[in-house]
Amino acid sequence: MKYEVQENCLTIFLPTELDHHNAESIRREADHLIEKNHIRYVIFDFEDTVFCDSSGIGVIMGRYKRIYMLGGEVCAVHTNERMKKILTMSGATKIMKIYEEDK
Amino acid sequence: MENTNEMQLIFDSRSSNESFARVTVAAFMTSLNPTVEEVSDVKTAVSEAVTNAIIHGYENEVHNIYIRCRTEGKTLYLEIEDKGKGIPDVKKAMEPLFTTKPELDRSGMGFSFMEAFMDHLEVESEPGQGTTVKMEKTIGKGRKLWTTQSL
Numbered sequence: 484m485k486y487e488v489q490e491n492c493l494t495i496f497l498p499t500e501l502d503h504h505n506a507e508s509i510r511r512e513a514d515h516l517i518e519k520n521h522i523r524y525v526i527f528d529f530e531d532t533v534f535c536d537s538s539g540i541g542v543i544m545g546r547y548k549r550i551y552m553l554g555g556e557v558c559a560v561h562t563n564e565r566m567k568k569i570l571t572m573s574g575a576t577k578i579m580k581i582y583e584e585d586k
Numbered sequence: 587m588e589n590t591n592e593m594q595l596i597f598d599s600r601s602s603n604e605s606f607a608r609v610t611v612a613a614f615m616t617s618l619n620p621t622v623e624e625v626s627d628v629k630t631a632v633s634e635a636v637t638n639a640i641i642h643g644y645e646n647e648v649h650n651i652y653i654r655c656r657t658e659g660k661t662l663y664l665e666i667e668d669k670g671k672g673i674p675d676v677k678k679a680m681e682p683l684f685t686t687k688p689e690l691d692r693s694g695m696g697f698s699f700m701e702a703f704m705d706h707l708e709v710e711s712e713p714g715q716g717t718t719v720k721m722e723k724t725i726g727k728g729r730k731l732w733t734t735q736s737l
Binding site: 504541572 | 601602604605608623626629630633634637640641690691692693694695696698699702
């Protein structure tokens with residue numbers, strides 16, 4: 484998993500295809516990093532992502548629950564039209580903001 | 587019959603085959619001249635059904651998953667079958683957000699996605715026998731013909 488930690492903020496650079504196959508390792512690594520680095524903010528970077536299914540949504544929702552319990556926030560950046568559609572349909576946009584540009 | 591085409595795919599229920607399965611179905615449907623959007627819809631639906639077969643049907647054991655594809659006119663018919671443990675209550679399983687594996691971060695949206703992205707969804711399942719997901723999508727539905735405008 485490609486990622487970057489800046490203070491208490493974790494940016495996850497999601498893979499081209501976010502499905503059940505690679506969701507598992509992202510889940511494991513992200514949770515490890517969240518704990519180790521006292522992360523409060525998670526940014527999902529969809530720059531390279533062209534495919535995402537409900538397993539991908541599961542990873543995002545799962546990280547949201549964890550971060551929310553810690554009093555933090557998650558957001559998404561660089562989402563293309565398809566990703567926006569998937570995130571909206573699944574209700575993920577209700578818990579997470581989509582930013583068009585890097586903050 | 588003219589205007590029909592068929593293909594079948596049998597592969598191991600490994601998660602690494604999920605992308606192979608959806609890309610293969612996507613390649614098969616190109617003769618229907620789909621839009622990028624329509625291809626993405628079908629890929630998502632295939633991915634959901636195959637993931638279900640792997641996680642729930644076979645519970646991560648390696649067995650065969652069967653995909654049968656048929657095109658007839660502008661319609662794509664898809665059947666994705668596993669011979670796994672089956673679903674005791676199909677109606678309940680299809681409810682949005684229902685999942686039997688929340689500890690694995692399953693969102694419970696697999697069937698909702700299949701329903702949303704395809705025109706028709708039917709699930710046949712028998713506990714102990716397996717599950718068959720049947721889906722249909724008509725390509726080019728509601729798409730307007732290109733009209734050339736004079737300058």
